[in-house]
Amino acid sequence: MNDKNKIIAGLIVFLALFTFPVWYNLGKAAPAPEVILTEKAKEAKVCVMPTEYMRANHMQLLDHWRHEVVRNAKRVFVNADGKEYTMSLSNTCLDCHSNKADFCDKCHDYASVSPYCYECHIDNPKGE
Amino acid sequence: MNLKYVYSFLAVLVLFLVAYVGVEGLGLDWLFGIIVPYLAVIVFVVFGTKRILGWGRSAVPFRIPTTAGQQKSLPWIQSSPIDNPSSKLGVWVRMALEVLTFRSLFRNSRIKLGSGPKISYHLEIFLWLGALAFHYAFLVAIIRHLRFFAEPVPFFVQLVQSVDSFFRFEIHYDPIQVGLPGVALSSIVLLLAVTFLLLRRLLDTKVRYISLAADYFPLFLILGIAFTGILMAYFTKVNVAAVKELATGLVTFQPTIPEGLGGVFYVHLFFVSVLLAYFPFSKLMHLGGIFMSPTRNLTTNTRAARHVNPWNYPVKIHTYEAYEDDFREKMVEAGLPVEKMPAATAAEEKE
Numbered sequence: 332m333n334d335k336n337k338i339i340a341g342l343i344v345f346l347a348l349f350t351f352p353v354w355y356n357l358g359k360a361a362p363a364p365e366v367i368l369t370e371k372a373k374e375a376k377v378c379v380m381p382t383e384y385m386r387a388n389h390m391q392l393l394d395h396w397r398h399e400v401v402r403n404a405k406r407v408f409v410n411a412d413g414k415e416y417t418m419s420l421s422n423t424c425l426d427c428h429s430n431k432a433d434f435c436d437k438c439h440d441y442a443s444v445s446p447y448c449y450e451c452h453i454d455n456p457k458g459e
Numbered sequence: 460m461n462l463k464y465v466y467s468f469l470a471v472l473v474l475f476l477v478a479y480v481g482v483e484g485l486g487l488d489w490l491f492g493i494i495v496p497y498l499a500v501i502v503f504v505v506f507g508t509k510r511i512l513g514w515g516r517s518a519v520p521f522r523i524p525t526t527a528g529q530q531k532s533l534p535w536i537q538s539s540p541i542d543n544p545s546s547k548l549g550v551w552v553r554m555a556l557e558v559l560t561f562r563s564l565f566r567n568s569r570i571k572l573g574s575g576p577k578i579s580y581h582l583e584i585f586l587w588l589g590a591l592a593f594h595y596a597f598l599v600a601i602i603r604h605l606r607f608f609a610e611p612v613p614f615f616v617q618l619v620q621s622v623d624s625f626f627r628f629e630i631h632y633d634p635i636q637v638g639l640p641g642v643a644l645s646s647i648v649l650l651l652a653v654t655f656l657l658l659r660r661l662l663d664t665k666v667r668y669i670s671l672a673a674d675y676f677p678l679f680l681i682l683g684i685a686f687t688g689i690l691m692a693y694f695t696k697v698n699v700a701a702v703k704e705l706a707t708g709l710v711t712f713q714p715t716i717p718e719g720l721g722g723v724f725y726v727h728l729f730f731v732s733v734l735l736a737y738f739p740f741s742k743l744m745h746l747g748g749i750f751m752s753p754t755r756n757l758t759t760n761t762r763a764a765r766h767v768n769p770w771n772y773p774v775k776i777h778t779y780e781a782y783e784d785d786f787r788e789k790m791v792e793a794g795l796p797v798e799k800m801p802a803a804t805a806a807e808e809k810e
Contacts (some may be wrong), residue, residue, distance in 0.1 A: 338515040341750060348629040349504070352710040361610035363700040363717065381549060383719055387696040390639040398631045442605040442699040443617055446640050459779035 364441050367433040375427055379416050390446065392438065393420060421452055461667050464660070467675035471683050471730075478729035483722040489724045491732075492705055493714040499732035506739035511747045520760050520768040525754040531763055544758045557755050561590055586659065593652035597681075599645035600688075601624055607699075607706040637693045637705070646692065652686045653678060677743055680734050687727040697724050 347354075378385050380392065396418035399405040408416045417423050427435045431449075439446065481487040503688065528539025540549045543558070551793045556562045569583045603623060605616045623645050628639030657678045660670045701717035709717040737745065750756070780798075783790070787801050 334519075335515055338511065338751065342511055342747075344746070346504065346508075351706075352605065354706060355609045355613070356711050359610075360711045360713045361703070362715070364705040383698075386698045386700070386719075387490065391636050394629070394631060394636060394639045428645070438700045440612075441610070442622060442703055443612040444640050445617075445621070 361441075365435050367430060369434075370387050372427040373427070378427075379410050379414075379423070383385040393424075393448070405452060416419070420448060425452075460605065461670060463672040464675040464679075465669060467679050468674045470676060471679040474518045474680075474729065474733055475683065478537060478726045479722045482725040487718045488720070488725065491729050492716050492720075493709070495729060495732045496709055497714075498519075499736040501509075503735040503738050507744070507747070510739050510744055511751075513796060514748065514751050519753050519757075520770075522722065522757045522759065522766055523753050524759045525758050526759065530759050530762065543759045545758055547758065550758050554750070554756055557752075559750055561587060561594075563755075564590055585655075589652050589655045589659070592648050594651055596645040597647035600643070600649055602657055603643060603645065607703045608710050608805060610703070610707055614660060635694065646685065646689050650682070650689060655684065673741060677734070677737070677741060679729055680737075684727060684730045687723055687730065691727060693721055695721075695723055697721060 380388075385392070390424065396408065399408075400418050406418050408418045425431070439443075461758070475622050478491055482491055503619075524543070526543050528542030529537060530543045531538040531545040538545070540546065541552050544553055545552045549763075551564075564587045567583045567586055568580045571579050571581055573579055599619060600615060602619045606612045607618065611618065620643075623643045624641035624643060626639065626642070628642040630636065631638075657675070660674060661677070689723060698719060701720055703716060704717045705720065732741075738746075783799065784799055787797055787799070790797050
């Protein structure tokens with residue numbers, strides 16, 4: 332059989348699929364988005380935990396908080412520096428980071444993550 | 460005792476140490492984050508293409524379909540148009556079923572001698588099930604990972620992601636905490652399927668007897684990939700935005716090394732790079748080879764049509780007629796029978 336044309340066509344289709352990310356981005360670099368800190372967040376300088384920890388593990392911290400509040404009725408979080416915080420997404424996290432669209436959503440959209448926090452919590456509890 | 464799995468396991472262990480020590484100990488992030496992935500992709504594309512083109516050049520002079528059904532012949536004999544296809548459409552259906560559902564593997568059967576003298580054939584379905592689970596979980600995992608390579612994230616990737624993380628698993632204990640933002644079903648299926656395929660080779664004595672180091676190596680490597688991926692996604696955690704920055708940097712040819720990615724991520728990336736680079740030289744090339752199986756992709760019309768080898772050499776022939784023409788007189792003189800009497804002799808005989 333002489334199927335050279337079919338084989339080359341199949342190879343081209345495969346290579347087109349394999350290089351999908353290259354031609355989809357078309358050389359447009361997509362660096363990690365810079366989150367915007369509100370004035371209040373800038374003033375506070377430190378989050379409840381170090382920034383590096385928060386970047387990778389904030390969802391676990393929030394899960395832990397929810398568990399402690401809902402199951403154990405414990406509402407105070409003490410961090411490594413001995414500072415106390417109320418375990419609350421709406422009242423503690425969103426107090427400083429009141430700009431969900433420029434803070435939370437930026438990375439969540441970038442990494443295609445859809446957390447279900449906001450199915451119950453409202454974006455901006457204080458209506459600022 | 461076949462101990463070939465030890466070599467493969469040690470090879471993967473060495474690869475793990477190379478990447479982990481290289482990044483954590485020697486700080487060679489740029490080597491494992493930029494150079495190695497690029498080299499791996501180049502090797503995969505160049506040598507994979509070469510292998511396929513090499514196969515494309517090989518001779519397939521005859522139709523050699525393996526038959527699993529009645530060939531089309533007389534109208535009153537029932538034929539099976541998919542298992543023994545005589546039309547192009549039948550071939551397409553057979554190929555699609557082969558590629559998408561691994562039909563040849565489904566035919567796997569095991570011969571058993573019962574208590575009596577009777578042989579019985581049993582459907583051996585678990586290899587087929589394991590292979591299906593493994594391949595589809597791997598496909599879903601690859602599609603999911605496109606979220607790191609494409610910006611903005613395409614809708615089909617988001618769709619696959621949401622379907623894949625449909626089931627919620629949330630485990631909350633002090634030492635472990637798993638489940639946010641979601642658990643991908645494919646990651647668990649992939650890990651379980653690879654484990655099953657590995658145990659099948661290790662525990663089934665007959666399969667173990669014929670298994671080579673090259674059979675174990677991809678299994679251990681993929682086990683390593685799945686393991687490090689799951690470790691990062693659900694346990695140790697990694698800064699996903701930084702991962703995406705590195706990945707998009709690679710595919711837009713503006714490589715960067717974001718900070719704080721850690722050893723486990725680079726081990727994961729290194730394992731994937733090794734898998735890609737190893738691909739063209741291994742049995743994993745069945746990715747392309749399946750489409751080129753002459754026993755699957757040819758029509759079975761050997762009775763309906765005459766197939767002449769397309770590159771037959773034009774053979775010089777000398778027929779008996781020509782031979783007799785050359786030697787007729789001598790043959791008649793020697794008293795040998797000839798088919799056509801020479802004109803002179805024929806006239807003599809008439810007289």
